[in-house]
Amino acid sequence: MNHDESWGTTRGRVEVLVLEDNPGDARLLHAEFSGEVLIDAHLTIAPRLSDGLHLLASREFDAVLLNLDLPGSRGMETFERLRAAVPEVPLIVYTGVHDDEVALRALRGGAQDYLVKGPGIGPLLARAVHFAVERHRVRAELDLRAARLEKNREALRNIVEASADVILILDRSGAVRFVNRGAEKMYGRSAADLVGQAGGFVIQPGTAEIDIPLPGGTARTAEVRVVEIEWDEEPASLILLHDVTERKLAQQQIEAQNVLLEDLVRERTAELVAANSEIEAFADSVSHDLRAPLRHIKGFTQMLEEEAGAGLDASAQTLLARILRSVEQMRKLIDDLLGFSRLGSCPVSRQPVALGPLVTGVIEELAPETQGRPVEWSVAGLPSLDADPSLLRVVLVNLLSNALKFTRGRDPARIEVFPTADGHAAPVIAVRDNGVGFAAEHAQRLFGVFQRLHSQTEFEGTGVGLATVKRIVTRHGGRIWAEAVPGVGATFFFSLGPGETPPARPS
Amino acid sequence: MKVSTSWPVLVAEDSPADFLLLQAAWTRAGNGHTLLCEPDGTALLQRLRLPGMRAALVLMDVNMPRMNGLEALAEIKADPRLAATPVVMFSVSRNDGDVRRAYQLGASSYVVKPIGLHELVSAVTLIRTYWLGLVEAPE
Numbered sequence A: 001m002n003h004d005e006s007w008g009t010t011r012g013r014v015e016v017l018v019l020e021d022n023p024g025d026a027r028l029l030h031a032e033f034s035g036e037v038l039i040d041a042h043l044t045i046a047p048r049l050s051d052g053l054h055l056l057a058s059r060e061f062d063a064v065l066l067n068l069d070l071p072g073s074r075g076m077e078t079f080e081r082l083r084a085a086v087p088e089v090p091l092i093v094y095t096g097v098h099d100d101e102v103a104l105r106a107l108r109g110g111a112q113d114y115l116v117k118g119p120g121i122g123p124l125l126a127r128a129v130h131f132a133v134e135r136h137r138v139r140a141e142l143d144l145r146a147a148r149l150e151k152n153r154e155a156l157r158n159i160v161e162a163s164a165d166v167i168l169i170l171d172r173s174g175a176v177r178f179v180n181r182g183a184e185k186m187y188g189r190s191a192a193d194l195v196g197q198a199g200g201f202v203i204q205p206g207t208a209e210i211d212i213p214l215p216g217g218t219a220r221t222a223e224v225r226v227v228e229i230e231w232d233e234e235p236a237s238l239i240l241l242h243d244v245t246e247r248k249l250a251q252q253q254i255e256a257q258n259v260l261l262e263d264l265v266r267e268r269t270a271e272l273v274a275a276n277s278e279i280e281a282f283a284d285s286v287s288h289d290l291r292a293p294l295r296h297i298k299g300f301t302q303m304l305e306e307e308a309g310a311g312l313d314a315s316a317q318t319l320l321a322r323i324l325r326s327v328e329q330m331r332k333l334i335d336d337l338l339g340f341s342r343l344g345s346c347p348v349s350r351q352p353v354a355l356g357p358l359v360t361g362v363i364e365e366l367a368p369e370t371q372g373r374p375v376e377w378s379v380a381g382l383p384s385l386d387a388d389p390s391l392l393r394v395v396l397v398n399l400l401s402n403a404l405k406f407t408r409g410r411d412p413a414r415i416e417v418f419p420t421a422d423g424h425a426a427p428v429i430a431v432r433d434n435g436v437g438f439a440a441e442h443a444q445r446l447f448g449v450f451q452r453l454h455s456q457t458e459f460e461g462t463g464v465g466l467a468t469v470k471r472i473v474t475r476h477g478g479r480i481w482a483e484a485v486p487g488v489g490a491t492f493f494f495s496l497g498p499g500e501t502p503p504a505r506p507s
Numbered sequence B: 001m002k003v004s005t006s007w008p009v010l011v012a013e014d015s016p017a018d019f020l021l022l023q024a025a026w027t028r029a030g031n032g033h034t035l036l037c038e039p040d041g042t043a044l045l046q047r048l049r050l051p052g053m054r055a056a057l058v059l060m061d062v063n064m065p066r067m068n069g070l071e072a073l074a075e076i077k078a079d080p081r082l083a084a085t086p087v088v089m090f091s092v093s094r095n096d097g098d099v100r101r102a103y104q105l106g107a108s109s110y111v112v113k114p115i116g117l118h119e120l121v122s123a124v125t126l127i128r129t130y131w132l133g134l135v136e137a138p139e
Helices: A023-034 A049-058 A075-085 A100-108 A121-162 A181-187 A245-311 A314-343 A355-365 A389-406 A465-475 B016-029 B041-048 B069-078 B096-104 B117-134
Strands: A014-019 A041-046 A063-067 A091-095 A113-116 A166-171 A176-179 A209-213 A219-231 A234-243 A351-354 A375-379 A384-387 A413-420 A428-433 A479-485 A489-495 B009-012 B035-038 B057-060 B087-091 B109-112
Touching: A014 A023, A014 A049, A014 A121, A023 A041, A023 A121, A041 A049, A049 A075, A063 A075, A063 A121, A075 A091, A075 A100, A091 A100, A091 A121, A100 A113, A113 A121, A166 A181, A166 A219, A181 A234, A219 A245, A245 A314, A245 B016, A245 B117, A314 A465, A351 A355, A351 A389, A355 A375, A355 A389, A384 A389, A389 A413, A389 A428, A389 A465, A389 A489, A465 A479, B009 B016, B009 B041, B016 B035, B016 B117, B035 B041, B041 B057, B041 B069, B057 B069, B057 B117, B069 B087, B069 B096, B096 B109, B109 B117
Parallel strands: A014 A041, A014 A063, A063 A091, A091 A113, A375 A413, B009 B035, B009 B057, B057 B087, B087 B109
Antiparallel strands: A166 A176, A166 A234, A209 A219, A219 A234, A351 A384, A413 A428, A428 A489, A479 A489
16 A cells, blocks of 8 residues: 555554454455545454454554454444543444444444445545544644643743732732732732632722731731733733832831931031030130249249349359240140130131232241241242131141241251142142251151150240141141151142132133 | 329239239339239229229229129129229130120220230330320319
8 A cells, every 4th residue: 555645634654453354344445445545544454352452452553443243242342342442542433233322322432433334335434534533633732732731831820829929810890810829928818718809909000009908907018010911811900019018117227227327426416516615615714724824934933033133143044044935835835725726616718818929928927037047938820729818827827937947057948839739629739948857757747736856956846836737728628748858858738628619720 | 184193003813923913013114003902803893882992993804703804894884983994804815705795895995914024014004104194084
């Protein structure tokens, strides 16, 4: 028997087991099927049921063509034994005697067809086999697809169930149609309890967040998403609830902490302000109280000098002079300290200050200190600074008188004041001298209160000047630093931070 | 009329040392006018209100126990019999609040106590020249 796919719709040769004890009928069937164009069938003839069952156990067949009356088995018994042995294989019954009852039983029992032998049955049989095989094949494929779909459904259901979020499906009436495990956990109720419940999950359109009251007086807060879907072929709402209770709680805690921190900062600031003004008042009264005995020491020493001076020898007079010098030093120290302590709290009122004229004014003021020494001043190209004029003046008086002091003995002393740039936006002002300078390791100490690098006999001073300068610069949001080479000179640099109204800069 | 040298100058000063120095400066600065010292405002007012008392000038310290200088000043200016007496505040305090308050209350001058005998003599000389030499006093 030739196989040619173009002849039929079946995909290949169809193996057909024929249970037929009549050799003539078997031959006839052979003849019928070999001439059939619809199906390329290969017939295997088994004359007895036992032969057929044996063959079915050892080989695969696509269909069984079955004569009910065989030696050793008759009627429906043949059919049922066969059916039980191969429930998957399509059975087509054909028989010599038509019996409506048997036909009905066979068809109800799963037979694909029931045909009666007679003239012209050949093509009918071939067609019946063909259809049975096709039906069977299509059903097998459908079953496979259904199984695949069921698998996908299972996977999707697992995903839905595994979600920590709450997933609900409500139908149009608002009745719950589906809940996942997240929902069971959130509501503390079983799915069976929740499904079918109506009206408990009304969510207004546009809601982003809801509070879910729970039995026991507690509540959870959840973000809401509503998606319109179809469920069981009806429009429904898929509701996704993401529990944000903990997150909101944490957020509230952070906000509460922030409020607490702000309160604390306010409190501490108030305490600092109070402490500052207390310190200032203290410094004020201390300096007054310290001045009183100084006044007395100086006054009485001078009286002593006047009244007994002529009778005192030279060494006693030197001692009196020494007392007076010490008093003067103490007085200056107290004044400087008082000034320094007041700087901490005095208001800084900034305005544009032309630095050039200010420096010139300070130099004139310092003229008595030069005491006829040769001093070459160089002041050039100074900008305008946004600063408190009186405080900026204190800075310059200190820096310039320092420069004067530490160039004592230089011939000539050279002191330069000039703008420089260090890559920052704010102008940097430099004060350079050719004085005694200092070692680099002392650069940081310079600006501390009472920090002095020289003895009182070398260079007098209270050690408050540069601390004052630093405090003023700092209060302007600026910085100050110094460079020096011992024996060659020192340069002090300062820049002020931006004020509330920064000075206009050339474009 | 001119200020009589027989009128004393009343000093309110709680520090004996300060008064000693003031006295030393006072005698160095000229003759006449006895200095009388009281240690606080209350004592000063008592002395001013003694029958027959006519002070040429009051030199008033600001920081004093019990009644301080500003309080005493206010009381003097509130008393019609004393209000015409010139009061020169004589204080260690440069505190702007003190200075302003003193003038508001009717102080004639506000002088910061100088440090040093010579400086003190200079200050006292100026005060004497002006308040005891130059100006007219009511009859």
